[in-house]
Amino acid sequence: MTPEGEKARKGPEQGQIQIREDAYVKVKDGLIDEVGTMAQLQAEQLAGEKVIDARGSLVTPGLVDPHTHLIFAGWRQKELALKLKGVGYLEILEQGGGILNTVRNTKAASAEQLKELAERILDRMLTRGVTTCEAKSGYGLDLENELKSLRVIKKLNEDHLVDVVPTFMGAHAVPQEYQGRSADFVRLVKEEMIPEVARLRLAEFNDVFCEQGVFDLAESKEILECGKEYGLIPKAHAEEITALGGASMAAEVGAISAEHLIHVTDQGIKDMSESSTIAVLLPATSLNLGAQFAPARDMIAAGVPIALSTDFNPGSCPTDSLQLVMNLACMKYKMTPEEVLTAVTLNAAAAIKRADSIGTIEPGKQADLVIWDAPDLEFIMYRFGTNLVNTVVKKGQAYAVPQTLEPIFN
Numbered sequence: 463m464t465p466e467g468e469k470a471r472k473g474p475e476q477g478q479i480q481i482r483e484d485a486y487v488k489v490k491d492g493l494i495d496e497v498g499t500m501a502q503l504q505a506e507q508l509a510g511e512k513v514i515d516a517r518g519s520l521v522t523p524g525l526v527d528p529h530t531h532l533i534f535a536g537w538r539q540k541e542l543a544l545k546l547k548g549v550g551y552l553e554i555l556e557q558g559g560g561i562l563n564t565v566r567n568t569k570a571a572s573a574e575q576l577k578e579l580a581e582r583i584l585d586r587m588l589t590r591g592v593t594t595c596e597a598k599s600g601y602g603l604d605l606e607n608e609l610k611s612l613r614v615i616k617k618l619n620e621d622h623l624v625d626v627v628p629t630f631m632g633a634h635a636v637p638q639e640y641q642g643r644s645a646d647f648v649r650l651v652k653e654e655m656i657p658e659v660a661r662l663r664l665a666e667f668n669d670v671f672c673e674q675g676v677f678d679l680a681e682s683k684e685i686l687e688c689g690k691e692y693g694l695i696p697k698a699h700a701e702e703i704t705a706l707g708g709a710s711m712a713a714e715v716g717a718i719s720a721e722h723l724i725h726v727t728d729q730g731i732k733d734m735s736e737s738s739t740i741a742v743l744l745p746a747t748s749l750n751l752g753a754q755f756a757p758a759r760d761m762i763a764a765g766v767p768i769a770l771s772t773d774f775n776p777g778s779c780p781t782d783s784l785q786l787v788m789n790l791a792c793m794k795y796k797m798t799p800e801e802v803l804t805a806v807t808l809n810a811a812a813a814i815k816r817a818d819s820i821g822t823i824e825p826g827k828q829a830d831l832v833i834w835d836a837p838d839l840e841f842i843m844y845r846f847g848t849n850l851v852n853t854v855v856k857k858g859q860a861y862a863v864p865q866t867l868e869p870i871f872n
């Protein structure tokens with residue numbers, strides 16, 4: 463079961479899925495070579511081939527998680543108690559907690575420590591069906607520590623089975639030493655960080671937290687325009703906590719995606735629909751923040767393509783389960799199972815400029831697949847909170863996900 467094509471699908475097309483019963487997928491050199499039905503396959507064609515029998519199971523493209531803050535040190539479970547008392551996310555940040563707490567821990571951590579933590583998360587993501595994920599820097603907030611984070615991302619991409627796509631997010635928060643002088647920090651991002659990140663080719667995308675009390679519309683735009691001059695593709699965190707107009711700003715600068723959009727306005731949706739900016743929605747963040755859910759149906763009706771992601775990070779969304787996000791999208795956004803599948807495969811790939819190589823089961827694309835312990839797509843959406851992945855195929859190599867306990871001592 464797969465969406466098809468090499469670009470994001472929007473409107474009614476978001477829910478158009480190719481269903482092939484009794485299908486086979488032939489893989490060669492890490493790529494999908496052929497797709498067909500078993501009836502078309504002659505017995506001699508199987509001679510000498512390694513065969514995985516997926517009879518009775520749903521097979522989809524490998525899942526793509528297009529928005530994560532994977533590189534950090536230190537969890538923030540202490541914020542839960544504050545949150546339960548009603549202290550707001552931006553309030554915690556203003557008091558030097560939140561993102562700034564993680565910045566202190568991340569600065570103090572070595573590259574090796576950051577890599578080790580991220581590897582454990584990537585392992586978990588992979589066993590839940592994620593074969594490609596995006597990862598942002600943004601807990602360094604100075605040149606040295608942003609480069610450290612981006613180099614960890616590069617190394618993870620080389621060493622881990624999951625493909626990891628790098629985003630620079632130096633403009634994730636105004637660091638404590640720049641409080642009240644955000645213009646100076648914006649200058650630092652533009653004049654020192656972006657040129658160096660681009661020179662070292664450590665990132666493909668440039669993201670900014672466009673939010674009240676963080677980076678305003680003008681600052682966000684300046685940072686994204688500057689990145690463009692250096693070849694970094696713009697992305698934006700927009701309308702997460704307040705409706706600032708970040709969706710329209712993202713559309714105006716030609717951002718590949720605008721993310722969150724919890725408080726997006728009708729104007730924001732209209733501007734996005736007239737651009738090619740993809741909406742990356744993060745329902746687990748809404749759940750964790752106790753916030754409302756982004757108006758996904760309005761966006762689909764207006765023809766804005768939707769991708770879904772975890773937003774994995776130690777603050778606003780500590781879950782690494784894209785399956786939970788799929789369940790929430792169905793239940794809270796009222797997206798159909800088919801729209802959800804497109805949102806975590808083809809459209810998620812498009813949000814990180816990979817729709818030509820991953821995100822669908824079609825000849826020529828990378829052989830990244832998931833074999834599910836599920837007979838159909840509805841089953842995945844309905845069995846929320848359970849990992850239903852049976853086997854992950856990454857670049858043609860199959861990995862069984864353990865379903866039973868292994869004794870530690872024999």
Ligand code: NIG
Nearest residue numbers: 560561671773775776777778
């Ligand atoms: O997408 N809003 C900014 N960044 C993350 C949260 C990061 C954090 O809380 O550490 C987000 O929600």
Ligand code: FE
Nearest residue numbers: 529531699773
């Ligand atoms: Fe985020």
